[in-house]
Amino acid sequence: MIAAADPKQARIIADFPILAKPTSRGKRLVYLDSAASSQKPRAVIEALVDYYEGYNANIHRGVYELAARATDAFEEARAKVARFVNAAHTQEIIWTRNTTEAINLVSFSWGLANLRPGDAILTSQVEHHSNLVPWQLLAEKTGAELRFIPAADDGTLLLDDLDTLLRGTKLVALAHVSNTLGSIAPLDVIIPRAHAAGAVVLVDAAQSVPHLPVDVQALDVDFLAASGHKMCGPTGIGFLYGKRALLEAMPPFLTGGDMIKRVTYETTSFNELPWKFEAGTSNIADAIALGAAVDYLTEVGMDWIREHEVRVTSYALERLRTLEQRGLAIYGPAKAEDRGGVISFNFADIHAHDLASLLDLDGVCVRAGHHCTMPLMEKMGWPATARASFYLYNTEEDVDALVAALENAAKVFRIA
Ligand SMILES: Cc1ncc(COP(=O)(O)O)c(C=O)c1O
Numbered sequence: 001m002i003a004a005a006d007p008k009q010a011r012i013i014a015d016f017p018i019l020a021k022p023t024s025r026g027k028r029l030v031y032l033d034s035a036a037s038s039q040k041p042r043a044v045i046e047a048l049v050d051y052y053e054g055y056n057a058n059i060h061r062g063v064y065e066l067a068a069r070a071t072d073a074f075e076e077a078r079a080k081v082a083r084f085v086n087a088a089h090t091q092e093i094i095w096t097r098n099t100t101e102a103i104n105l106v107s108f109s110w111g112l113a114n115l116r117p118g119d120a121i122l123t124s125q126v127e128h129h130s131n132l133v134p135w136q137l138l139a140e141k142t143g144a145e146l147r148f149i150p151a152a153d154d155g156t157l158l159l160d161d162l163d164t165l166l167r168g169t170k171l172v173a174l175a176h177v178s179n180t181l182g183s184i185a186p187l188d189v190i191i192p193r194a195h196a197a198g199a200v201v202l203v204d205a206a207q208s209v210p211h212l213p214v215d216v217q218a219l220d221v222d223f224l225a226a227s228g229h230k231m232c233g234p235t236g237i238g239f240l241y242g243k244r245a246l247l248e249a250m251p252p253f254l255t256g257g258d259m260i261k262r263v264t265y266e267t268t269s270f271n272e273l274p275w276k277f278e279a280g281t282s283n284i285a286d287a288i289a290l291g292a293a294v295d296y297l298t299e300v301g302m303d304w305i306r307e308h309e310v311r312v313t314s315y316a317l318e319r320l321r322t323l324e325q326r327g328l329a330i331y332g333p334a335k336a337e338d339r340g341g342v343i344s345f346n347f348a349d350i351h352a353h354d355l356a357s358l359l360d361l362d363g364v365c366v367r368a369g370h371h372c373t374m375p376l377m378e379k380m381g382w383p384a385t386a387r388a389s390f391y392l393y394n395t396e397e398d399v400d401a402l403v404a405a406l407e408n409a410a411k412v413f414r415i416a
Contacts, residue, residue: 077291
């Protein structure tokens with residue numbers, strides 16, 4: 001049993017100051033909403049304070065020492081992210097605000113330049129709105145057709161018709177791990193087949209980069225998007241990985257300062273990668289702090305994090321299944337090994353929002369709603385689900401607290 005008594009686990013928990021603070025009702029904070037946003041370790045918070053207190057200056061332009069320190073730290077953070085996902089070149093990492101902006105960058109830049117009527121964009125039925133709405137709009141603007149890989153009820157992608165769906169497809173855009181069901185896309189199967197059909201592949205890695213080792217070269221993915229705030233980093237910073245040749249051929253997304261090489265009154269030549277895609281003053285502090293988050297995750301070990309989450313998720317599935325005869329419905333793949341650390345559920349006829357509010361009384365934070373996957377919820381016939389999601393600082397004790405809080409909710413709703 002992994003609990004706070006395990007020395008490594010105890011050290012990790014102690015690294016997150018918020019976890020030591022009781023809730024406003026005096027309960028132990030049981031944070032089970034890391035799929036929405038993770039908590040931040042002290043090292044990340046200190047990186048922000050160090051920058052603002054020690055070397056705050058704008059980057060790239062200043063010749064004085066303070067500006068050089070800020071520039072070095074900012075670019076070093078990019079190199080850390082590149083190493084973290086095993087990019088071949090540091091210039092292949094473009095800073096964005098989050099996963100959503102990274103996907104929009106590809107949609108506006110690559111998509112508008114490359115798609116024509118008669119082409120297709122292939123995504124799936126489990127996508128987050130951030131990996132769906134940009135493609136709906138791109139299809140509308142370009143006359144391309146939007147297609148979907150169907151999903152089984154547990155979120156597993158059904159690949160029987162993949163070759164037909166890939167015919168005429170120029171772009172495949174898929175979530176690595178579903179934020180609602182936890183199902184993991186078989187990218188090792190899909191990416192080679194997409195490439196063989198002549199398509200470019202974008203992976204929405206918002207729920208994978210924080211939780212399991214991701215190697216962009218091993219996957220041979222063309223674009224990959226992730227958010228800092230879900231991987232122990234601050235809000236307001238994320239990144240797009242893109243293969244260098246693709247990024248070089250793409251027009252800029254946003255324009256203005258910093259992304260230029262030379263400007264006359266009439267015309268502009270653009271900066272080299274990665275700065276071609278980073279118009280205006282960047283989010284310097286948060287990029288540097290994301291570098292600190294990457295250091296932190298690397299030190300803990302991504303293999304350890306994945307194994308830990310499988311253990312905790314497996315224990316959670318086992319404990320939650322004891323409530324099934326009382327009306328608890330658990331969604332997603334049956335085995336912890338086949339899913340990320342995300343469990344969606346409903347309890348008898350309690351609305352998911354009421355359930356989340358009741359759990360909150362016991363200090364247990366879970367998300368309730370459509371999880372930004374409204375089409376998936378509609379397909380499944382669920383108005384909403386509650387969702388518990390785990391990360392490196394969660395333990396089996398947190399799972400026990402969740403189950404105890406569910407039992408308290410059952411009492412309130414007189415569920416026998
Ligand atoms: C699978 C997936 N894609 C995209 C996003 C969007 O992330 P962000 O809001 O950080 O852009 C999320 C956030 O929950 C997600 O889970």
